[in-house]
Amino acid sequence: MLTIAYTIDRDKDYLSELDRKTGDGDHGITMSLGWRAIKETMHDLPEEADCGTLCKTAGMKFLNAVGSSVGPLYATAFMRAGAAVNGKKFLTESDLLSFWTAFVNGIVERGQAVVGDKTMVDVWAPALDSLREHYALGNDVHACFRAAVSAGQAGMIATADMVSRKGRSSRLGDRSLSHQDPGAASAYLILSVFADMLETLNTKEGDLV
């Protein structure tokens, strides 16, 4: 989590820049405020907090720090994901799958966007699909996440060729073409940092989230 916060903070100008092209130019600020709030939560929570509590608190903190579009989307993601791993202090490989499934479904449920709408869903949906597919094949968890990251990356890149149908940029019509969606870009960042962290840690995955 701390690393995600750090990465988002580092790349916030780039994300705002993307948002200026098709939106209101604040996406980097919003994401960085949100993740900074999560970071503070991590410090405040007692050592023994379980993943469920942790996620729900993170979701509410994120939400109340930013509002905005991404606030409710990621807050819902965290709430649903937290419910999926409630009471656990350490996550097994299959917990990780439940976590991400709930996380992505939360976003879709809240925002009602489908693939092709030029949103963060164009990253999260194919990433989740790929994750499930590789889990089903019984692949190594790291390989599964590496596959999800590349599916997400492909989705992010594809947003550049889409006409936006959701969110602020949807009013631009064709003028939204040939610009990557900022929410997709930040989604990819979050996903890839998570996967990288997973590589470096072997056992205590619970600490990750």
Next chain:
Amino acid sequence: MLTIAYTIDRDKDYLSELDRKTGDGDHGITMSLGWRAIKETMHDLPEEADCGTLCKTAGMKFLNAVGSSVGPLYATAFMRAGAAVNGKKFLTESDLLSFWTAFVNGIVERGQAVVGDKTMVDVWAPALDSLREHYALGNDVHACFRAAVSAGQAGMIATADMVSRKGRSSRLGDRSLSHQDPGAASAYLILSVFADMLETLNTKEGDLV
């Protein structure tokens, strides 16, 4: 008159530029609006109008077109000058002296500025002094006006070394130093164009004004 209007119009950006340095940057606009109004008056007046009527009308037109600082100053100048040559259709050499004496006194009376205050008076007062002096010596009228123009020019240049004590620029204190006064610059323009015109015309001086 028409030539003065033309010259002021041509140099209005330069005059506004001078005014931006120490004032509100509108002197060129104001002077050009004022002289344009006089130009229109000239066209509207009947052929047989005498110099007095002509001057009074010019003064009122100038005033009501611009207001501002220079409006009352030049309007008063024209009113006084008009009174000095009232009823005449052609001006003799001595009429010309009365005209300019009244003109300059009108400015001083209205604005209460003295030489050294960094205003148009720094042009008009030495120019009038020089004119009277050369008249007294019995010099040729053209020579008298050439002398007045150079006295005026010297006065204009001298304003650059003065700290303003009248008008908008007087609030700048030392910051008004090393900038020429815009009102002095336009006064010099008016005076020198008048003298030039006088050179080219020999008899019908009345037409000049």
Next chain:
Amino acid sequence: MKKLINHPDAVVDEMVEGYVAAYPQYVAVLPTNKRALIGTHERTQGKVGVVIGGGSGHEPAFMGLIGKGMADGVPVGNIFASPPPHPIVEVTKAIHSGAGVIYMYGNYAGDCMNFDMAAELADLEEGIRVETVLVTDDIASASENEMHRRRGIAGGFLVFKTAGAAAERGYALDEVVRVTRKANDRLRTMGVALAPCRIPQTGQPSFTLEEGEMEIGLGIHGEPGIQRGLIATADETADILLDAIIQELRLVQGDRVVVLVNGLGSTTRMELLITYRRVDTRLKALEVEIARSYVGEYVTSLEMGGCSLSIMKLDDELEDLIQDAADTPMFVQMR
């Protein structure tokens, strides 16, 4: 970029602090949330509560419009970002006077999600009935047969004014909603931008225009417009906006309207009045009657340059409500 601020991250909190300090006779911040503002005016029991809101950077909207005859409370978001549910819920609870609450805001994904979550919570926690009217006045943001997808811009001011007056008169919630929907249905806005704005935190211009270009159909968050055009005179600009609006509202002789020429931030009143002059001439030529006009800054986009034109086609009920008095820190009207 030169701004009179202390730290980019603190602008909204410090603005709210300054606002509450400047207008204690009008507004107060709730102890439960520093972004939850409510009016200090009397709210008679049984009056419908009026909540408007959205991101910051639009002042006088939204927080400037708290007071009798306008909004009872405003949750304040970050710059160009919807407020989260918490301040919305807190405001809702604080101003609820037993007759339900109406939420009004521009139709943006973020605002919709946050206010919807808040409405659910207000119902769940306190059984407060909340109804929502989305402002969708911006012609440029979607076609006429996708009206519900349009975003809300400066015309929102007139929608809020209508609802505020209706609530003040004691209309029941359903009635306030009905007349507010009607106000929005009969309202169209379109804008142009001549200069971008800069969010304090990034310091970057929201878009770059070449010398001699303008954005047509822009948003109020520095979003690019739908189209770029050559810069035109005030009259030509007014005509572009008017033509689109007149056509959609099908304005004809005898119609009565209210007109709003809204400055986006750095455009002078002089320019807005010159623009208004053309609107007035054209409407009079059509024999459309102007019941009231507003020319000034009502919904800004930081220091963006440009303006928008809003026209609402009136009926007797709307006209009467628009003419009602209102008393807020940034907008006062006598009847």
Next chain:
Amino acid sequence: MKKLINHPDAVVDEMVEGYVAAYPQYVAVLPTNKRALIGTHERTQGKVGVVIGGGSGHEPAFMGLIGKGMADGVPVGNIFASPPPHPIVEVTKAIHSGAGVIYMYGNYAGDCMNFDMAAELADLEEGIRVETVLVTDDIASASENEMHRRRGIAGGFLVFKTAGAAAERGYALDEVVRVTRKANDRLRTMGVALAPCRIPQTGQPSFTLEEGEMEIGLGIHGEPGIQRGLIATADETADILLDAIIQELRLVQGDRVVVLVNGLGSTTRMELLITYRRVDTRLKALEVEIARSYVGEYVTSLEMGGCSLSIMKLDDELEDLIQDAADTPMFVQMR
């Protein structure tokens, strides 16, 4: 330079036309002079006539402030140029209700000469008694022992407000003059500029600032300030202005004041409120009581960036007058 205008030479006339068209319920132009505006509000016989004026480019001042409780009429000058005597005289005659007329304007050579000529003419032609109160609130423009040489800037709004209220209450001319002079005597203003303005006809910036510089003690006509300083935070800027004002007004515990934070044109309300916040904190620390505050655009300088701070030290009479209602197109206040 991108402005919403038609032709630089026509801006003032077109602005006035747009203004009168937008606010027919408030103002009308006199048939005798297209720059002579009077209020359509009732003027009871025996009420002192209130005339304010000056150049254009300061909107809402001066023409925006015509109405009950403020000005009865306004002669309109070119941009940053005093109106000539003719519209002043016409306004004076039109609004005179038998009790004399008060002229108020900023202390500038041009305004003084034109209004004095008008006052003479009004007396000569119609025997109207005119008294003049010059606004001289700008600390930066002359030293304390040359107070009468100071120019008038944004604080003028508070002087006009005082006179308008006194006249509306039926004070006789000498009394209106007395209380208005008192208002001016107890008033101080100082401003900073962050960005220049451009007169439409020249299109040139009034001054150029290096990145990171600001003008301190500027005028409201794009005139340079008295000094150039490094750009500071909002708090530091407020302190510069406050220190000068507190010292001259000798503000001490228990004093009551009215505060005006005035935007010069393109500075956002957000910035003005952040600046106000500091003023409020400092005055409260001094235990000076703020009876009322105004934060917004009252006297602008086209689209100049920056703000000024005005403080008037109240007595009971002034406080009461400042709190009175006013109803004009660009400023409305309920009591």
